[in-house]
Amino acid sequence: MEQEENSVDENFPLFFKAPKNPKPLQNPQSTTVAEPNLDLSDVEPQIEKSTDANPSSSSTAPTSFAELGLSEWAVETCKELGMTKPTAVQAHCIPKILAGRDVLGLAQTGSGKTAAFALPILHRLAENPFGVFALVVTPTRELAFQMAEQFRALGSCLHLRCSVIVGGINMLDQGKSLMGRPHVVIATPGRLKVFLEGNPDIPSVFSKTKFLVLDEADRVLDVEFEEELRVVFQCLPKNRQTLLFSATMTSNLQTLVELSGNKAYFYEAYEGFKTVDALKQQYVLTPENVKDVYLVYLLSKMEDMSIRSAIVFVSTCRDCHFLSLLLEELGLNAAALHSFKSQSLRLAAIHRFKSGKVPILLATDVGSRGLDIPTVDLVINYNIPRFPRDYVHRVGRTARAGRGGLAIGFVTQNDVRLVHEIEAVLGKQLEDFECKENEVLSDSTKVWNARRVAKMKMMDDGFDEKVKDRKKQKLRTLAAKGLLNKTSRKKKRARKEKAFA
Numbered sequence: 001m002e003q004e005e006n007s008v009d010e011n012f013p014l015f016f017k018a019p020k021n022p023k024p025l026q027n028p029q030s031t032t033v034a035e036p037n038l039d040l041s042d043v044e045p046q047i048e049k050s051t052d053a054n055p056s057s058s059s060t061a062p063t064s065f066a067e068l069g070l071s072e073w074a075v076e077t078c079k080e081l082g083m084t085k086p087t088a089v090q091a092h093c094i095p096k097i098l099a100g101r102d103v104l105g106l107a108q109t110g111s112g113k114t115a116a117f118a119l120p121i122l123h124r125l126a127e128n129p130f131g132v133f134a135l136v137v138t139p140t141r142e143l144a145f146q147m148a149e150q151f152r153a154l155g156s157c158l159h160l161r162c163s164v165i166v167g168g169i170n171m172l173d174q175g176k177s178l179m180g181r182p183h184v185v186i187a188t189p190g191r192l193k194v195f196l197e198g199n200p201d202i203p204s205v206f207s208k209t210k211f212l213v214l215d216e217a218d219r220v221l222d223v224e225f226e227e228e229l230r231v232v233f234q235c236l237p238k239n240r241q242t243l244l245f246s247a248t249m250t251s252n253l254q255t256l257v258e259l260s261g262n263k264a265y266f267y268e269a270y271e272g273f274k275t276v277d278a279l280k281q282q283y284v285l286t287p288e289n290v291k292d293v294y295l296v297y298l299l300s301k302m303e304d305m306s307i308r309s310a311i312v313f314v315s316t317c318r319d320c321h322f323l324s325l326l327l328e329e330l331g332l333n334a335a336a337l338h339s340f341k342s343q344s345l346r347l348a349a350i351h352r353f354k355s356g357k358v359p360i361l362l363a364t365d366v367g368s369r370g371l372d373i374p375t376v377d378l379v380i381n382y383n384i385p386r387f388p389r390d391y392v393h394r395v396g397r398t399a400r401a402g403r404g405g406l407a408i409g410f411v412t413q414n415d416v417r418l419v420h421e422i423e424a425v426l427g428k429q430l431e432d433f434e435c436k437e438n439e440v441l442s443d444s445t446k447v448w449n450a451r452r453v454a455k456m457k458m459m460d461d462g463f464d465e466k467v468k469d470r471k472k473q474k475l476r477t478l479a480a481k482g483l484l485n486k487t488s489r490k491k492k493r494a495r496k497e498k499a500f501a
Helices: 072-080 088-098 113-127 141-154 171-179 189-198 223-234 251-258 288-300 317-329 343-354 388-395 416-426 437-441 444-460 463-481 484-500
Strands: 047-050 103-106 134-137 162-165 184-187 211-215 241-246 264-268 279-285 309-313 334-337 360-363 376-381 405-411
Touching (some): 072 113, 072 141, 088 103, 113 211, 113 241, 134 141, 134 223, 141 162, 141 184, 141 343, 162 171, 162 189, 171 189, 288 309, 288 317, 288 405, 288 437, 317 444, 334 343, 388 405, 388 416, 444 463
Parallel strands (some): 047 264, 134 211, 162 184, 211 241, 279 405, 309 376, 376 405
């Protein structure tokens, strides 16, 4: 079988190489991890790895934020925000970051990863405040805005200046914000690349940056963002700290940690993929042509099931838009989040959902990462995702920070293989969601009538034409980046691997 092509090479400047023949690690308990297909003949990996997911089980484990070495003001801020005890990822990673180490933190969704890097960054910033002190790169606009809120909350007593640099927002205002040298810049790769290449004054803004953070690093390091990241890294100093945090591990993350010249610390809360124990995961077997009937039934039963709010994940913008029209026709109040909407409308949809004005959020995978909304009790996978890691991120929108939650997947005859792959990766089987078919289908006529109205509205607003134009634009962008052939090769490899499985 053809070997998987690694998109990360030794010159990829995320971490900087250690010198030849470096001194051995002083910690005898640290372990070395090697990538079998990567030539590291001139680099001795320096990786300290911890897989203890429950530090509280040890008598010497930190039980408060003060024990982690954080400043008194940071400890008080955590207390005011209701953070009484550090989570596992925070207890392991914060001291290492304060000690100047590069860190890769791998922990499940809802485990407090943002605070695990934000608190030590703000601690260092308070000692020597200047801008731009930290650059945080995230894969989605929604995650960038949410992360900015968390940074501002944690750094409220520092009068923190934080700028969000993402697409869909006025570039003139963003440029002024960058030139004002905020303490923390949170950006998506594409928009940041535009500024760095389009304005000769911007690269110098990042010349003294002390921290680079890649949040949802498995997604940011995808080949789709490689060109953007190379431009970004050229503007960053070599003496920075690099922090990577993710809920899922990929070969690119492993390779880049091994290239670290700064004694990288690798915290792994679990091996592979994992969902929290408080999450109940179920499925509904349904024919494709009545999935929307089942969806309407479940959403109409939210109050009876004591569900405050729900997120419904779909695979395409078209499905998201169609279901929003369908639910509107049926009198169900929902907000829609997908990439065909303007940024202002996307932020408005999230605000309406967060504030409780609407109990249902329809979303593509732009909403699957990082969104932390405490009232989400239910996640519905209207379309089963193609990859298990996407499933992990989707269902991670509920059962966060120790709370319970329910995830239900609609499984058609074409999705059985995907569900088996998800179960194999998770190491557990999904349970059958019990519902009476006659009761579900009792309102099918009403749903089908609403379906016809929704389809006519989609024709009137020309949505399908927008889809075609967007697809052509995306193909042109991939071709311009030279990624079109890479994408095709990856699909061919995936088909070959499935054939041999």
